[in-house]
Amino acid sequence: MRLSLARRIRDRARLSTDQISIRYTHLLVSGGAHNERVIPPDGASTTDDANHAQAQDRDGVSERRLKRDLLLAGTIATSVALAASWIASTIAEGVVFAPLALAEAVIRATPGDVATLLIELLGHWAMRLLAGGAVLGALAFGAAMFRRTADEDGPRPVTAAALVLVAAAAATLLSPSPDSEFVESAITLIISAVLYAKVGGFVHGELSRARDDLDVGRRRIIALGLGATAAMVAGAGVTRWLVERMAGPDRNVSLASPTRAATAPARPPFPDIPGLTPEITAAEDHYVIDINIVKPSVEAQGWTLTVGGLVDEPLELDFASLQDRFEVVEEFSVLSCISNEVGGSLVGNSAWGGVRLKDVLEAAGVQPGAVDLVLRGADGYTDSIPVEVGRSPSTLLAVSQNGLPLTQEHGFPCRLRVPEIYGMKNVKWLESIDVVDRDYQGYWMDRGWSDEAVVKTQSRIDVAGDNGEARSGEPTWVAGVAWAGVRGISSVEVSLDDGETWEEAMLKAPLAPNAWRLWAYRWTPSDTGTHRITCRAYDGRGERQSAEERPPHPSGATGLPVVEVNVA
Secondary structure (H helix, E strand, C coil): CCCCHHHHHHHCCCCCHHHHHHHHHHHHHCCCCCCCCCCCCHHHHHHHHHHHHHHHHHHHHHHHHHHHHHHHHHHHHHHHHHHHHHHHHHHCCCCCCHHHHHHHHHHHHCCHHHHHHHHHHHCCHHHHHHHHHHHHHHHHHHHHHHHHCCECCECCHHHHHHHHHHHHHHHHHCCCCCCCCHHHHHHHHHHHHHHHHHHHHHHHHHHHHCCCCCCHHHHHHHHHHHHHHHHHHHHHHHHHHHHHHHCCCCCCCCCCCCCCCCCCCCCCCCCCCCCCCCCCCCHHHCCCCCCCCCCCCCCCCCCEEEEEECECCCEEEEHHHHHHHCCEEEEEEEEECCCCCCCCCCEEEEEEEEEEHHHHHHHHCECCCCCEEEEEECCCCEEEEEHHHHCCCCCEEEEEECCEECCCCCCCCCEEECCCECHHHCCCCEEEEEEECCCCCCCCHHHCCCCCCECCCEEEEEEECCCCEECCCCCEEEEEEEECHHHCEEEEEEECCCCCCCEECEECCCCCCCCCEEEEEEECCCCCEEEEEEEEEEECCCCECCCCCECCCCCCCECCCEEEEEEC
């Protein structure tokens, strides 16, 4: 494509020194399409080396600038295309945003050991970082395609756009969302590809017309391109925020009144301790963990729950008939995440309302030989619980939390609520229950997590002095919460000397058998220095919380929470 320097010297030996300047100036203006050099006549041999070096340097600068301009134009073009696609996905529910579809596909395809390692290392940032990485990867891919498809005549935006379109379409097809709309997503991809080609070609043309890197027009083009992209992304964020609050699932639904509402019973007084976790966790404060980057939006209108498999009478229940046909109950109970660390915050206690799953199973007539109930959500997530657990009176098909319809994040319009097992088996956006005669391994079981997933006895320290500080001779509080699934909590002990001795804490009477219990200990330190404070709980069977330190994987963390208090 370009002739070597030696050949150029031979072919242009008779050209004058002035021709060098003329031709090289033309080279810069034309964007480096032809790499011609000219050499002065033989009489100018004293300047040959200098001219040679200058031309070579300029050639290198031009080459680097050409590649840089192509990458910059491709980056801006991809940014605009991604922003447009993101806006479309925020407005139209069925439109798939390709990078997030790819990220979710990676999440579901990640081997169990790798997924567990990432969760243990990064916690809940693992999913966010993956989503961000997918967007950055898409940006890099679009920029690379714009440069790679260029030839000696310049960029080929249409070719680059076609390749980007194919890649985006492939990523979109990986979307696990059952709500995705092919036609709307395809139209969005085509429009985004056209924007990519148009913006890329325009930006590159403007960059090529700039004389050097300091050119005001050049800087203006870059600023306008990136600024427009940032504005589109910001606008998309605002749009999504508005859509999620003004649209999303219509939660203005009728809830049947429970036969007995969950209310606080008459109990002895308990100290009001600043910083202690509220006894009832609000929906907005309750932890949310699932495998989705974008939560599914399921409308109660049109939603049905099917019950099939090894049953005498398959059922199909809509939102109204589920509550009309079966008794509606409301109970306080704890929901905790199996990936919660010792002393962690991935746990909450709410009033869950719905119908007992055992009543639904009785109506369907479970056949002999049934082993598991396979639960499927609208997001494609699957898990299972034993039939015996499904027949427990505390296992609910929940439709409300704290007297209000479930939020989108917590599984509207219906989810499973099983107090005795960890949250990963409490399937959200529930759509079907199949009775099977085998042990079904769900999403997280395939990744090495426990199938039984029984909640362990746990306690947490929320308050220790005044933000970790105390004064010798002055009383202060040590307080927190404790839970053990359906087993309840019988007592909590506190150690003020790193486990050497133990004192019994006062307990607040529970809201319900499956709720957590608040505990407190009034401490008057007598020694100055750093005190390591820990606690341990006993469940309703009298079994003590394990002090053995184990990570969450595969069946939930164990160990005792420890905090340090500086006593002055």
